[in-house]
Amino acid sequence: MFFIAFKSMKKRFLLASHIALLAAFHLSVSSAQAVIRKIPPNAQRAELQVVGDGVVTLNGKPFHLSPAAQIRNTNNLLMLTQSMQGTYQVRAQLDSNGAVYRVWILTPAEAASR
Numbered sequence: 001m002f003f004i005a006f007k008s009m010k011k012r013f014l015l016a017s018h019i020a021l022l023a024a025f026h027l028s029v030s031s032a033q034a035v036i037r038k039i040p041p042n043a044q045r046a047e048l049q050v051v052g053d054g055v056v057t058l059n060g061k062p063f064h065l066s067p068a069a070q071i072r073n074t075n076n077l078l079m080l081t082q083s084m085q086g087t088y089q090v091r092a093q094l095d096s097n098g099a100v101y102r103v104w105i106l107t108p109a110e111a112a113s114r
Helices: 002-033 108-113
Strands: 044-052 055-058 061-072 087-094 100-105
Parallel strands (some): 061 100
Antiparallel strands (some): 044 055, 044 087, 055 061, 087 100
């Protein structure tokens, strides 16, 4: 009798833990979909194209990337320049030496509104 009750408790515990994991996963996915990006107002709007190793163009003008440069995609995740092809509508910041320091690739909605 005790063994049957123990198996039943184990099943309930496993079911409850699975439900808790699913709920946690759902919350993490929901929060990841609602990315709110804070792009600084002084970030200039431009069209970016990766030219070569450490060099990009902003509106056709070549710029070096800062050693600490960050390029963020539409999901606010960091991108490597080696994986970028084509042109992108962006907002960008330059550092004190005139090198590209921060870049945010704009979503279609951001590109239309900004």
